[in-house]
Amino acid sequence: MTSKKISGAKPAQRIIKKYPNRRLYDTDTSTYITLTEVKQLVMDSQAFVVRDAKTNEDLTRSILLQIILEEEAGGAPMFSEAALANIIRFYGHAMQGFMGSYIEKNVQAFTDLQSQVAEQTKNFTPEMWAQFMNLQNPLQGMMGNYAEQSKNMFEKMQEQVQKNTEQMLGAFGIKK
Structure with a gap:
């Protein structure tokens, strides 16, 4: 049984599930999202956690590091x-x-x-x-x-x- 939002209230922390095919699923919007969209959650100061869909392991740090890696690889790196x-x-x-x-x-x-x-x-x-x-x-x-x-x-x-x-x-x- 899935839980539904009651009276438009959002959960305190969004849950993003990472599947073995490396796809990210936002349980709040019931859609697959990209790293760019996860970055936007960070930019918007949205509280979220990324969990492995099978093991429920917290992968948030790994995803954040992946975003930093992509940012560093593109255009203007922050770190020398x-x-x-x-x-x-x-x-x-x-x-x-x-x-x-x-x-x-x-x-x-x-x-x-x-x-x-x-x-x-x-x-x-x-x-x-x-x-x-x-x-x-x-x-x-x-x-x-x-x-x-x-x-x-x-x-x-x-x-x-x-x-x-x-x-x-x-x-x-x-x-x-």
């Missing part, structure tokens, strides 16, 4: 080869857990900054935009603050890891 190589180097490293959290917090801070700028400039006329782009000091100042906060957060994380390592080694009677 050096950045990707550095990210790969953190896998298996003691800082792996910290780095994931660090990147997540920085992306969120940048998103918040972008939202603030968008909110403050939503009523700009073309002339105001031209003036704003010529000034750029407020934006550079905000970006400078963001970069400084990011650097400070990373330095604090490094200090904490060093302290924890020294304490752990001390507990085993090993001096650095």
Whole structure:
């Protein structure tokens, strides 16, 4: 028995089923969808989960990584080869857990900054935009603050890891 929507209410989280033939089925709309449409769900901040149709395994991360791969392969990549190589180097490293959290917090801070700028400039006329782009000091100042906060957060994380390592080694009677 399938559940029907009652009084137009949508489920809190859309369920996308991935079939062995690699097709994606949106259970909310009862249609097959493409990765481009899944990307649009992300862009629209829609909550969803991708599940394997047979095993019910959560495949959401895999699908999101696939979208990132397609975006990186097309036109204007966000990550340089050096950045990707550095990210790969953190896998298996003691800082792996910290780095994931660090990147997540920085992306969120940048998103918040972008939202603030968008909110403050939503009523700009073309002339105001031209003036704003010529000034750029407020934006550079905000970006400078963001970069400084990011650097400070990373330095604090490094200090904490060093302290924890020294304490752990001390507990085993090993001096650095």
